[in-house]
Amino acid sequence: MAYNIPDRYQDLTPAPQLDKKTLNKMVWLSCFLQASFNYERMQACGWLWGILPGLQKIHTNKEDLKASMAHNLDFLNTHPFLVTFVMGIVLSLEQNKAETQTIRSVRISAAGPLGGIGDALFWLTLVPITAGLTANMAMEGQIAGAILFLIIFNVVQFVVRFGLMYWSYGLGTKAVTLLTSNAKEFTRAASILGIFVVGGLIANYGSTTVRMIVGETQINIQSLLDGVLPKLIPLLITLGIYALIKKGWTPVRCIILILVVGIVGCAFGIWSGNSQAMDADGNTLPGGYTPLVEWYEYPAPEEAAE
Amino acid sequence: MEISIIQAILVFVVAFIMGIDQFSFLESLYQPIVTCPIIGAILGNFELGVVVGGAYQLIQIGSMPIGGAQPPNAILGGIMATIFAVSLNMEATADGVGAALGLAIPFAVFGQYAVTLTFTFMSGMMAKADQYAAEANVKGIRNLNFLEMGVLGCLFGVLAVAGLYGGSALGETLQQFSYDFSWVMAGLDAAGGAMKFVGFAILMKVMMSREMWGFLLAGFVMALVCSANATTSGATLILCAFVGVAIAIYDFSTQTKIKQNAGAGAGYVGGDQDGI
Numbered sequence A: 001m002a003y004n005i006p007d008r009y010q011d012l013t014p015a016p017q018l019d020k021k022t023l024n025k026m027v028w029l030s031c032f033l034q035a036s037f038n039y040e041r042m043q044a045c046g047w048l049w050g051i052l053p054g055l056q057k058i059h060t061n062k063e064d065l066k067a068s069m070a071h072n073l074d075f076l077n078t079h080p081f082l083v084t085f086v087m088g089i090v091l092s093l094e095q096n097k098a099e100t101q102t103i104r105s106v107r108i109s110a111a112g113p114l115g116g117i118g119d120a121l122f123w124l125t126l127v128p129i130t131a132g133l134t135a136n137m138a139m140e141g142q143i144a145g146a147i148l149f150l151i152i153f154n155v156v157q158f159v160v161r162f163g164l165m166y167w168s169y170g171l172g173t174k175a176v177t178l179l180t181s182n183a184k185e186f187t188r189a190a191s192i193l194g195i196f197v198v199g200g201l202i203a204n205y206g207s208t209t210v211r212m213i214v215g216e217t218q219i220n221i222q223s224l225l226d227g228v229l230p231k232l233i234p235l236l237i238t239l240g241i242y243a244l245i246k247k248g249w250t251p252v253r254c255i256i257l258i259l260v261v262g263i264v265g266c267a268f269g270i271w272s273g274n275s276q277a278m279d280a281d282g283n284t285l286p287g288g289y290t291p292l293v294e295w296y297e298y299p300a301p302e303e304a305a306e
Numbered sequence B: 001m002e003i004s005i006i007q008a009i010l011v012f013v014v015a016f017i018m019g020i021d022q023f024s025f026l027e028s029l030y031q032p033i034v035t036c037p038i039i040g041a042i043l044g045n046f047e048l049g050v051v052v053g054g055a056y057q058l059i060q061i062g063s064m065p066i067g068g069a070q071p072p073n074a075i076l077g078g079i080m081a082t083i084f085a086v087s088l089n090m091e092a093t094a095d096g097v098g099a100a101l102g103l104a105i106p107f108a109v110f111g112q113y114a115v116t117l118t119f120t121f122m123s124g125m126m127a128k129a130d131q132y133a134a135e136a137n138v139k140g141i142r143n144l145n146f147l148e149m150g151v152l153g154c155l156f157g158v159l160a161v162a163g164l165y166g167g168s169a170l171g172e173t174l175q176q177f178s179y180d181f182s183w184v185m186a187g188l189d190a191a192g193g194a195m196k197f198v199g200f201a202i203l204m205k206v207m208m209s210r211e212m213w214g215f216l217l218a219g220f221v222m223a224l225v226c227s228a229n230a231t232t233s234g235a236t237l238i239l240c241a242f243v244g245v246a247i248a249i250y251d252f253s254t255q256t257k258i259k260q261n262a263g264a265g266a267g268y269v270g271g272d273q274d275g276i
Helices: A020-032 A044-058 A062-071 A082-097 A100-139 A144-205 A221-228 A232-246 A251-267 B005-021 B031-041 B046-061 B074-087 B095-133 B140-181 B182-207 B210-228 B233-264
Strands: none
Touching: A020 A044, A020 A082, A020 A144, A044 A062, A044 A082, A044 B095, A044 B140, A062 A100, A062 A251, A062 B031, A062 B095, A082 A100, A082 A144, A100 A144, A100 B046, A100 B182, A100 B233, A144 A232, A144 B031, A144 B046, A144 B182, A144 B210, A144 B233, A221 A232, A232 A251, A232 B182, A251 B095, A251 B182, B005 B031, B005 B074, B005 B140, B031 B046, B031 B074, B046 B074, B046 B095, B074 B095, B074 B140, B095 B140, B140 B182, B210 B233
């Protein structure tokens, strides 16, 4: 993180409206939102790739393009089919040369909640219904099932992608001009919303728990911690990493630290983790895995009646 | 079953494409209902592929990738189930293919390992992405995306072709391996789950100031409360956003009024961003 992202762009004159061709190009690229998915920033790099045609048109000043690209690499996790909504909003802010902190706060606030909506709409509704119906056709040996599934799924997907892009871009450009007269207050309000949502993300996506069950009475350490404060571990890790990054640690160093602590911790059976491994009979392992050093006994699951 | 070199290459290509499609592109080709008939056709038993695809799809509906959680991989599961069904010449009925699904599971687990390793590796590459961004290197960003797609595609292709030649004997070896080293994969799983905290911390560094800590904790609490309740847990982040928006709008209107009053009074002196 040698590069410091400035608060303001150098060229503050609003850029002209983006043409249809550029918007369409970004919709197609939005299909590759998760092309470089990773555990640290999730969809960040794919997001940047997708929105770059617009950013290049908006930021003709090279320094501004650098700043814009750098802050568009923030952590991002949203629903891949709804991402064009976030793109439209962010593009309208970029176009009006809003402060970088405003854009960052608005982006995470818009992206986070959409993830939940999208999961409910697509993975829990559209896929089960279409795939459920067409899978039965396939079981009878009809290939029409697969073709029907592909057609329905992709028509819905692209209607949503294109529709949201144009809708939110229009909406954003209208709203943004109203807010530029109070830019400082808007940045502050956006940061409040952003930080509120980040707090929510920690609790919502923070899945790190401990596995240990110790003592004669089999005390479950995780339940003890939950009694103190649910999601205590995710909160503490986030605050710890925040402190490290403030001290000047690079994200890569933080990741290596997490990797080492994760694997060493699992060697001693500290963290919960799912290895997906099975024993020779095809049963899953109690507690998700077998630690290298077993210093406590993980209770065997209740024998299934067979 | 005799396997020609052309069949092996075709299986590799299909696995390569599906390995990418599970996260990018159409995100629907990789579903077993589509993948299995294609593999069936390559191996010369299209009809069996269609049936295996339907059966696997019904299992898969129960385990969709939601909120970053990953089921054992559907692609290698589907491809290998089809390979086993065809090579063991199973009956083209739902019951007949059940055994093929079971044999495919170790491969599905390894497909998941391939994903975990790639995501971990690419977390390290984000420093490179930061560097490219700071240089406004558009091609560099694009190439990073190509890199992950290429790595994922190749890993899936290699696993599928290995499965094609290795069959159930290889499946047993893989199962034993994952059993012996379960703590390593569990460690990667745990570490992968914690890496997003680095992303959160970077965001906090941007937005955090002394008076913001309360809002961070308020959002944290809001999400905890919503997720503890079965009727609201699915909408946790939307509900968080509603409350956050209310606070932000209230703050915005208060701050703009303060500014107006300050302007009407002693003249605008600035420094109002410190609030209250």
